[in-house]
Amino acid sequence: MDLTRPLAAAVLGAAMFAAAAAHADERFIVVSSTTSTENSGLFRYLLPIFKAKSGVAVRVVAQGTGQALDMGKRGDCDVVFVHNRNAELKMVKQGWFVDRHDVMYNDFVIVGPKSDPAKIKGMKDVTAAMKKILAAKAQFASRGDRSGTHSAELRLWKAAGVDLAKQKGAWYRSTGSGMGATLNTAAGMNAYALSDRGTWLSFKNPQNLVILVQGDPRLFNQYGVMLVNPAKHPSVKKTDGLTFINWLISPEGQKAIAGYKIDGEELFFPNAKR
Amino acid sequence: MNSIFEATRHALALIGGGDPELVRIVLLSLKVSLSAVFCAALLGLPLGAAIAVGRFPGRHALIVLLNALMGLPPVVVGLAVYLLLSRAGPLGEAGLLFTPGAMVIAQTVLILPIIAALSRQAVEDAWREYEEQLRSLGAQGLDAALTLLWDIRFSLLTAVLAGLGRASAEVGAVMIVGGNIDGVTRVMTTAIALETSKGDLPLALGLGLVLILIVILLNTGAFLIKETAERRSG
Amino acid sequence: MASILPLRLHELSFKVNGRRIIDRVSLAIESGASTVILGANGAGKSVLMRLMHGLLVPSGGRIEWGSEDPRRLRRAQAMVFQQPVMLRRSAIANVVYALACAGVQRAEREVRALNALDSVRLRALAHRQARTLSVGEQQRVALARAWALNPEVLFLDEPTASLDPGATREIERVIRAIAAAGAKVVMSTHNLGQAKRLGGEILFLHEGRLAERAPVDRFFAEPASAEAEAFIRGELPWT
Numbered sequence: 001m002d003l004t005r006p007l008a009a010a011v012l013g014a015a016m017f018a019a020a021a022a023h024a025d026e027r028f029i030v031v032s033s034t035t036s037t038e039n040s041g042l043f044r045y046l047l048p049i050f051k052a053k054s055g056v057a058v059r060v061v062a063q064g065t066g067q068a069l070d071m072g073k074r075g076d077c078d079v080v081f082v083h084n085r086n087a088e089l090k091m092v093k094q095g096w097f098v099d100r101h102d103v104m105y106n107d108f109v110i111v112g113p114k115s116d117p118a119k120i121k122g123m124k125d126v127t128a129a130m131k132k133i134l135a136a137k138a139q140f141a142s143r144g145d146r147s148g149t150h151s152a153e154l155r156l157w158k159a160a161g162v163d164l165a166k167q168k169g170a171w172y173r174s175t176g177s178g179m180g181a182t183l184n185t186a187a188g189m190n191a192y193a194l195s196d197r198g199t200w201l202s203f204k205n206p207q208n209l210v211i212l213v214q215g216d217p218r219l220f221n222q223y224g225v226m227l228v229n230p231a232k233h234p235s236v237k238k239t240d241g242l243t244f245i246n247w248l249i250s251p252e253g254q255k256a257i258a259g260y261k262i263d264g265e266e267l268f269f270p271n272a273k274r
Numbered sequence: 275m276n277s278i279f280e281a282t283r284h285a286l287a288l289i290g291g292g293d294p295e296l297v298r299i300v301l302l303s304l305k306v307s308l309s310a311v312f313c314a315a316l317l318g319l320p321l322g323a324a325i326a327v328g329r330f331p332g333r334h335a336l337i338v339l340l341n342a343l344m345g346l347p348p349v350v351v352g353l354a355v356y357l358l359l360s361r362a363g364p365l366g367e368a369g370l371l372f373t374p375g376a377m378v379i380a381q382t383v384l385i386l387p388i389i390a391a392l393s394r395q396a397v398e399d400a401w402r403e404y405e406e407q408l409r410s411l412g413a414q415g416l417d418a419a420l421t422l423l424w425d426i427r428f429s430l431l432t433a434v435l436a437g438l439g440r441a442s443a444e445v446g447a448v449m450i451v452g453g454n455i456d457g458v459t460r461v462m463t464t465a466i467a468l469e470t471s472k473g474d475l476p477l478a479l480g481l482g483l484v485l486i487l488i489v490i491l492l493n494t495g496a497f498l499i500k501e502t503a504e505r506r507s508g
Numbered sequence: 509m510a511s512i513l514p515l516r517l518h519e520l521s522f523k524v525n526g527r528r529i530i531d532r533v534s535l536a537i538e539s540g541a542s543t544v545i546l547g548a549n550g551a552g553k554s555v556l557m558r559l560m561h562g563l564l565v566p567s568g569g570r571i572e573w574g575s576e577d578p579r580r581l582r583r584a585q586a587m588v589f590q591q592p593v594m595l596r597r598s599a600i601a602n603v604v605y606a607l608a609c610a611g612v613q614r615a616e617r618e619v620r621a622l623n624a625l626d627s628v629r630l631r632a633l634a635h636r637q638a639r640t641l642s643v644g645e646q647q648r649v650a651l652a653r654a655w656a657l658n659p660e661v662l663f664l665d666e667p668t669a670s671l672d673p674g675a676t677r678e679i680e681r682v683i684r685a686i687a688a689a690g691a692k693v694v695m696s697t698h699n700l701g702q703a704k705r706l707g708g709e710i711l712f713l714h715e716g717r718l719a720e721r722a723p724v725d726r727f728f729a730e731p732a733s734a735e736a737e738a739f740i741r742g743e744l745p746w747t
Contacts, residue, residue, distance in 0.1 A: 030372055030453075039472050044456065061372060061453035075361035076371055180471030187473075205473030235361055235369065406563050407593035411609040411653075412582050421605070425596045507596050507637045 028057040029240045032069075032077035034148055035178040036106075037223070038062030040198030040267055045260045050247055056240045064178065066146025072097060072226075075233030078241040081248075083148035083196075083223045092226060099242065100226035101249045104257050104268040108152060108221050109200060110213040111183070112138075112192035120192075126216040127160035134162055137171040139191035143182050144174030152221065153194045159218065183209070196221055198267040223268070225249075248272070277476050284480025289487070296481075300488065303461040306374050306448070307441040310381030311389075315434050318386045322393030322433075323419040327401055337394065343387035348380075348446030355380040356450050372453040377461070380447040385437035392433035393423075400426045428504050435496055442489055462488075512575045512584045512660055513539045513692060515560060521568035522555055529555045531716040532569065539660075541708020542683075542693040544724070546700075548739060551713040553696035554590075554665050560694070561587050561663050583610050586654035587663040590670060592646040594638035599630060599649045602638050606653045624656035625649070628682050644675025651682050655691075662686060664695040668702065680705060700740065704728060712736045 037043055038060060047058045061071065065082040072080040073096050080097060082088065092100050110120070110129060118136040120129040133140055143150040157164050164172070173191060175182045179199040186193040187207040195203075200211070213219075225245050230236040247253045254270035261267065288296055325336060357363050359371040359379070370376045400422055408418045423430065445463035452459030454468060462485045469478035515537040522530040530552050537543055537560075545553045558564040560571065562582070573581055595602050603621035612620065625631045628648040633641060638649055647667060654662055664683065668676040683706055687693045697703055703710060707724040714735040722732065731737040 028458075030455075035471065039468075059372060059453070059455040059458050061455060075366070178471050180473055184470070184473060203473040205475055233361055235366075404593055406558070406587075406589060409563055410561065410585075410587045411606050413609045417609070421595070427596075507639065 026057055027055060027240065028059050029079060029237050029244060030059045030061060030077040031079045031081055031244070032061050032063065032071045033081040034065050034068060034083060035062050035180065036083070036149065036196040036199045037081065039178070039180050040196075040202045041262070042198065042257075042260055042268060046256055049256050050244065050253075053252075054240075054243050054247065056243060058244060064143070064145040064147030065149075065151070072228045075228060075235060077228060078237045079225060079227055079244055081223065081225045083221055084151050085222045085224060087151065088224050088226060096229055096232065097226040098229050099245055100224055101245060101272055103223050103225050103248050103272055104254075104270045105220055105222045106197050106268045107214065108149065108194055108219040109197055109211045110192060111186065111195055111200060111206075111209045112212045113190040113208045114210055115190070115208070116212060118192070121212045123213050124215060126156060126213055126218055129213045130156060130160045130162065133192055134160075134167060134171075137169070139186075139189050140172050141182050141186040141189065141191040141193040142172060142174045143179065143194075144176045145178070147178075148221070149179060149194060149196055156194070156218065198262075201262045201265060201267060222271075277479070280476035281479030281483060284476050285483035285487075288480055288484055296484070298457070299460055299462060299465055300484070302374065302459075303442065303463075303485075304488070306377045306461060307381060307438060309378045310385060310441050311434060311438045313378065313382040314386045314389050314437055317382075318389030318437075319393050319423055319430060319433075320416075320419060321386075322390040322395075323397045323423050325390070326394045326397035327419055327422070337391075340387050340391040340394065344391050346384055346387060348384055348444040349450065351384045352380050352447035352450030355383060355447070359451065371451065372455060372459060374452070374459060376451040377448045377459060380451045381441045381444070384444060384447055385440050388440055389433050389437045392436055393430050396426055396429040396433065397422055400429075428500050431496060431500050435493060438492065439489065442485070442492075511539055512573050512581055513537065514574055515661070516572040517560070517569065518572070519569035520556075520559060520566050520571065522552075522559060522564060523567040528716050530559065530566075533716075533718045534569075535711065535718060535721065537692070537694060539692050542687050542695060542706055543709055543711060544703045544707035545694070545696040545711045545713060546703050546707075546739075547696075547698065547713035549698060552716040553698075553713055556713065557587070557663050557665050557694065557696055561585060563587075583657070584660040585663065586657045586659040586661075587665065588647070588650045588654050588667050590666040592643070592650040594641075594646050594649065596639055597637070598635050599638045599641065599652075600625060600634040602649055603653045603656050607656055610657050620656050621652075624652040627655060627685065628652045629678070642675075644671050644678065647671060647675070647679060648682065651679065651686070655682075655686055659691055661692045661694060664693065666696055666698070668697075668699070676702075700728075712739070714739075 043060050051057055061077065063071065065084045068080055068082050069087060069091060071077050088100055091097055110126065118133045118138040120132050123129040142153060173185065173189070175185050179195060180203060182193055183195060183199070183203050184205055185191070187205055187209050190208060225248055227238065227241045227245060228236045230238045249272035254272055257268050257270045258266060325333065355376065356371065358365050359368070359376050360366055404422060408421065413421055443463065445467050448461055449464050449467065452464065454460050454464040462481060466478050466481045469481060517533055517535050520530060520533045521528060533556065545556060547553050555564065559566055575581055595605060600621050603624055604617045607617040607620055622631060622634060625634050628651055630645060630648055630652065633645065638646060641649065668679050671679065680702065683693060683695070695706065704724060709721065709723050710727040711718060712720040712727070712733070719735045720727065720731065720733045727736065728740060731740055
């Protein structure tokens with residue numbers, strides 16, 4: 001039996017595989033972030049500016065905040081850039097992350113169908129509006145994915161005095177998916193939903209949905225950035241990771257964030273304290 | 275209706291425009307899926323042949339298992355490979371997570387059962403015809419298996435194409451182990467998922483049409499090669 | 509090197525699902541003139557040949573060859589089947605493949621293969637894809653493939669059963685040439701004319717038992733068993 005042909009094929013295959021795997025010749029860090037920052041287009045705008053300045057490419061893996069934090073704890077990324085301040089501070093205390101900084105904020109809005117069955121349009125008190133949604137048993141689409149937005153939604157229900165565990169029924173739809181997918185669901189069902197403003201502004205399938213409630217200080221949404229603790233995970237690229245974090249909170253990085261607009265509207269408001 | 279029209283318009287513009295970003299995504303999709311098909315064929319064809327020709331305890335159970343694994347959910351494969359390649363996992367040292375290499379591994383695992391199970395069936399049918407002749411000539415074990423594989427190469431192409439179809443269509447596994455990183459691990463299916471989540475449904479569907487077109491082209495090519503070669507060698 | 513013959517069968521039996529296909533056959537096959545196994549369809553001819561060639565494992569009894577080296581036993585035998593099994597490659601590559609399996613040196617294979625194809629008058633078609641040849645030509649490639657191995661014993665299982673008279677004549681010519689070159693031919697057929705033309709001795713099988721064994725002339729002139737007499741009378745002599 002002549003084995004040259006299959007052997008040559010095997011070598012070729014191994015070479016192709018190696019070529020596919022060895023993509024790692026450029027200098028890069030992996031940043032675990034949220035769907036809201038990715039879907040809103042912020043990173044597409046921000047990262048080329050950073051790369052031109054530092055020579056470091058940033059590879060963003062966009063997930064819900066819960067999953068993004070988990071990825072950091074496993075050591076599968078270098079930097080985490082999310083929006084769940086309480087959870088972030090807790091994990092810094094537990095030693096999973098170091099060098100946490102506030103970077104920017106945006107705000108949440110409640111969107112819903114133009115017909116507005118719960119009659120909440122224009123309300124300034126978000127918890128009162130949510131109580132009315134519950135009272136009307138109007139459809140509400142929740143992320144349900146442990147993301148930062150999901151945590152914020154749960155905090156708001158609690159502040160409104162609603163015990164979801166007892167009171168949720170057919171009106172409360174947990175999609176278990178990202179912000180965009182949840183907005184697609186809400187648009188399809190004419191449901192209310194809590195969304196971050198950035199994703200909402202860049203969302204292209206609103207159908208009948210419009211912003212109904214905004215401006216309550218409790219809808220404030222703080223983003224923070226932090227480094228995966230190199231003491232826990234030696235593979236973390238500490239120097240390049242810190243370069244990225246320090247640039248984000250530098251006057252230059254902050255100015256870049258403020259410069260990202262959709263239809264002339266600023267999406268994220270820098271508020272790093274240095 | 276409107277949005278389907280819009281999607282077609284998008285697809286045509288994408289193909290006609292030769293957008294370098296789209297080209298990069300298409301090439302990466304092809305590179306990942308073809309590499310995975312190659313690795314899976316390299317392992318799956320001999321495995322299928324060995325199970326077809328071999329007689330050992332547990333063979334029937336193995337065949338049932340292999341057939342069942344043809345329907346492996348991509349998300350589960352992705353998750354398992356993610357946990358293996360994660361820094362906290364057993365193969366974390368390699369640093370393969372969120373690279374095209376990780377995507378090749380996940381898709382290889384996903385389509386290995388398909389290629390092995392389909393080739394097992396093809397080889398078993400052929401073995402009925404060839405067995406006595408090959409045994410009479412003294413071809414045994416691996417020799418006999420390789421001879422058989424080479425002789426039914428045209429039927430095996432069908433098994434390999436089934437694997438390619440599955441690899442190029444799945445999104446669950448590559449999304450988890452690749453991370454859909456812009457410019458690094460973004461392939462056709464994850465790009466479609468991303469545009470869907472941005473609510474840009476016409477663009478997502480347009481990308482989908484491009485993907486379907488590529489798969490049709492690949493299959494046409496394979497079909498023509500198979501037809502010509504088969505006519506020539508009887 | 510001593511011959512692997514004689515081949516001795518002792519009380520050889522073969523059962524499938526409790527049914528006896530071969531029923532306690534004992535005989536010895538010596539070198540020399542061709543042996544033809546004759547019998548009706550279903551008499552057990554093919555099974556007996558496969559038992560002798562080692563493709564089937566007997567349910568009872570023993571097979572003994574003149575050599576006990578399994579490697580040598582395998583290489584000193586070849587078999588041609590009723591339906592030729594061609595690999596999807598050229599005619600010559602089919603012969604070369606058999607030589608490679610038999611461990612023939614790489615440098616020798618091509619020449620030996622060409623000579624064998626020459627002997628079956630297929631040299632001109634050596635590089636045609638084997639599966640595009642006619643069935644008769646394919647059977648000749650199968651004969652060339654067997655012959656190229658220089659076997660001491662060549663088993664032929666109804667080699668002309670699916671062929672027309674012209675192709676049959678050509679195959680018979682090749683078989684005679686192989687026998688003349690010194691190989692022991694053991695062939696099964698249900699064709700009386702072919703048995704007369706090619707046989708030195710006849711083994712007559714009836715329902716799995718060896719009903720009669722005789723030199724070819726005596727078998728046809730004065731069959732000793734009632735079964736053989738009935739078979740000779742019943743078969744059309746010109747087929």
